[in-house]
Amino acid sequence: MNLASWVERHGRRFADAPALASGERVHSDWATFAARTASVANGLRDDLGLSPGDRVAILMRNRPEYLEAMFAAWHAGLVAVPVNARLHRDEVGYILDHSATSVVITDDDHADDAAALVDDVEVLREVVVAPGERWDRLTSASALTLVDRAPDHAAWLFYTSGTTGRPKGATLTHRNLLMMSLSYHADIDPVAPGDCVLHAAPISHGSGLYGLPHVAKGACSVVPESGGADPTEIATLLDRWSGMSFFAAPIMVKRLAADATFASANLEHLKTIIYGGAPMYLADLEAALEALGPRLAQIYGQGETPMTITALSKADHGDRDHPRWRERLASVGPARTDVEVRVVDGVGRQLPTGEVGEVVVRGDVVMAGYWDQPDATAEALAGGWLHTGDVGSFDDDGYLTLRDRSKDLIISGGMNVYPREVEEVLLRHRGVGAVSVVGRPDEEWGESIVAFVVAADGERAPSVDELDATCLDHIARFKRPKDYRFVDSLPTNNYGKVVKRELREQLVTESGT
Numbered sequence: 117m118n119l120a121s122w123v124e125r126h127g128r129r130f131a132d133a134p135a136l137a138s139g140e141r142v143h144s145d146w147a148t149f150a151a152r153t154a155s156v157a158n159g160l161r162d163d164l165g166l167s168p169g170d171r172v173a174i175l176m177r178n179r180p181e182y183l184e185a186m187f188a189a190w191h192a193g194l195v196a197v198p199v200n201a202r203l204h205r206d207e208v209g210y211i212l213d214h215s216a217t218s219v220v221i222t223d224d225d226h227a228d229d230a231a232a233l234v235d236d237v238e239v240l241r242e243v244v245v246a247p248g249e250r251w252d253r254l255t256s257a258s259a260l261t262l263v264d265r266a267p268d269h270a271a272w273l274f275y276t277s278g279t280t281g282r283p284k285g286a287t288l289t290h291r292n293l294l295m296m297s298l299s300y301h302a303d304i305d306p307v308a309p310g311d312c313v314l315h316a317a318p319i320s321h322g323s324g325l326y327g328l329p330h331v332a333k334g335a336c337s338v339v340p341e342s343g344g345a346d347p348t349e350i351a352t353l354l355d356r357w358s359g360m361s362f363f364a365a366p367i368m369v370k371r372l373a374a375d376a377t378f379a380s381a382n383l384e385h386l387k388t389i390i391y392g393g394a395p396m397y398l399a400d401l402e403a404a405l406e407a408l409g410p411r412l413a414q415i416y417g418q419g420e421t422p423m424t425i426t427a428l429s430k431a432d433h434g435d436r437d438h439p440r441w442r443e444r445l446a447s448v449g450p451a452r453t454d455v456e457v458r459v460v461d462g463v464g465r466q467l468p469t470g471e472v473g474e475v476v477v478r479g480d481v482v483m484a485g486y487w488d489q490p491d492a493t494a495e496a497l498a499g500g501w502l503h504t505g506d507v508g509s510f511d512d513d514g515y516l517t518l519r520d521r522s523k524d525l526i527i528s529g530g531m532n533v534y535p536r537e538v539e540e541v542l543l544r545h546r547g548v549g550a551v552s553v554v555g556r557p558d559e560e561w562g563e564s565i566v567a568f569v570v571a572a573d574g575e576r577a578p579s580v581d582e583l584d585a586t587c588l589d590h591i592a593r594f595k596r597p598k599d600y601r602f603v604d605s606l607p608t609n610n611y612g613k614v615v616k617r618e619l620r621e622q623l624v625t626e627s628g629t
């Protein structure tokens with residue numbers, strides 16, 4: 117099934133209902149969305165000379181045209197390559213070159229960069245700016261009949277955020293994205309016309325993926341005019357739109373929960389905030405639940421198994437009477453309906469409950485492989501299971517608790533230290549706003565533990581003695597950082613994830629090792 121069937125179908129069934137919105141304003145109803153999608157699809161084929169299976173990149177900040185471009189690509193049987201709009205031009209160039217993309221749909225903000233890349237990237241030949249004259253022509257062309265797609269046909273090349281090197285293009289098929297959407301309905305929320313999804317995070321990543329279960333059921337896709345997560349703007353949009361869900365990185369949830377305007381917004385209209393993509397620390401989650409009520413659902417996923425490994429449901433978040441409520445809040449929840457999830461040892465043997473090992477996943481949502489990288493694909497999908505590189509353990513009830521990425525594990529004096537555990541404890545100190553814990557090579561200990569600490573806004577910076585005392589109150593002495601670095605901010609990538617590699621490199625450079 118071609119995912120663009122959803123738009124075509126809703127164009128008839130929900131013709132007059134809002135499909136796309138820019139802030140408070142309706143950009144198009146379903147009939148218009150469907151018509152524009154079919155027209156642009158025709159233009160991509162006839163005017164731009166693309167054939168089914170060809171790649172078309174989308175390089176623009178969040179805006180309604182983003183979704184028009186994506187569904188038009190699918191309607192024409194093309195493979196969409198959504199590129200993070202905040203990447204450097206050379207990083208964009210790498211992705212276009214690697215995916216052999218010949219056409220880019222972009223916006224005014226990125227038009228110059230995209231045009232310059234036509235000279236740098238051999239296969240790239242056309243840039244279409246949306247909105248713009250050529251785009252307008254495409255949207256008014258005659259309609260193309262929906263192109264058939266088999267479940268295994270590629271739909272989305274999802275370039276990973278690359279916290280560890282060059283991004284890899286996870287090839288997501290129509291089946292993968294369909295399964296992801298159905299399992300959203302099964303495990304997170306049912307969706308109905310009249311609901312809306314707010315794109316407060318990049319459509320090229322989690323927000324775009326979780327937009328799909330909403331498009332599937334005829335909900336409206338609302339793009340804030342700022343293109344991002346401004347608490348005051350979201351508060352205004354909550355007055356205009358109801359049944360609202362949105363995807364947010366944990367850091368955004370923390371910011372929203374602490375914002376007085378947002379906390380006093382019309383939260384009756386807020387259905388669900390789906391957070392994930394990075395650790396949510398317990399102290400932050402409890403504060404968010406306090407401010408926002410049981411409207412939070414957590415997902416644990418990867419681009420390679422789009423947004424779908426485990427989930428901690430809204431019900432789990434709200435189940436305060438459960439004897440293990442806090443442990444559950446610190447977990448990422450049980451396996452999703454459509455996947456098998458195991459914890460395995462270094463040679464792929466399943467480990468018993470409680471033991472820590474690598475998380476592996478199998479199911480119809482798991483990517484077909486990495487685009488044009490057979491070796492990396494074979495490694496990631498060894499034995500038919502996706503190897504996530506994440507380390508965790510299951511409890512007796514089947515709730516998974518993540519420790520860290522395997523490469524972030526610190527081995528100090530022969531003992532394993534999971535940075536997240538130390539970070540969770542340090543965040544209990546009210547003077548700590550953000551923290552990241554990494555290992556520094558150490559002749560005596562193998563690695564020693566270093567904490568990079570950002571002071572909380574409006575609080576007195578904590579002293580080393582206080583931080584030490586906080587650690588000793590909660591965790592074993594050997595897990596206590598040997599060194600604290602007080603910094604103004606932590607290095608993050610374009611998705612807001614802390615890049616620990618940079619912190620480690622800084623420490624190695626300093627020590628001259």
Ligand code: AMP
Pocket residue numbers: 276277278391392393394395396414415416417418419420448504506518520521
């Ligand atoms: P990406 O493919 O860029 O979305 O990154 C996926 C990685 O983000 C996973 O392999 C995890 O390391 C991390 N991640 C995703 N969801 C969560 C979560 N709920 N809690 C902790 N880490 C997460």
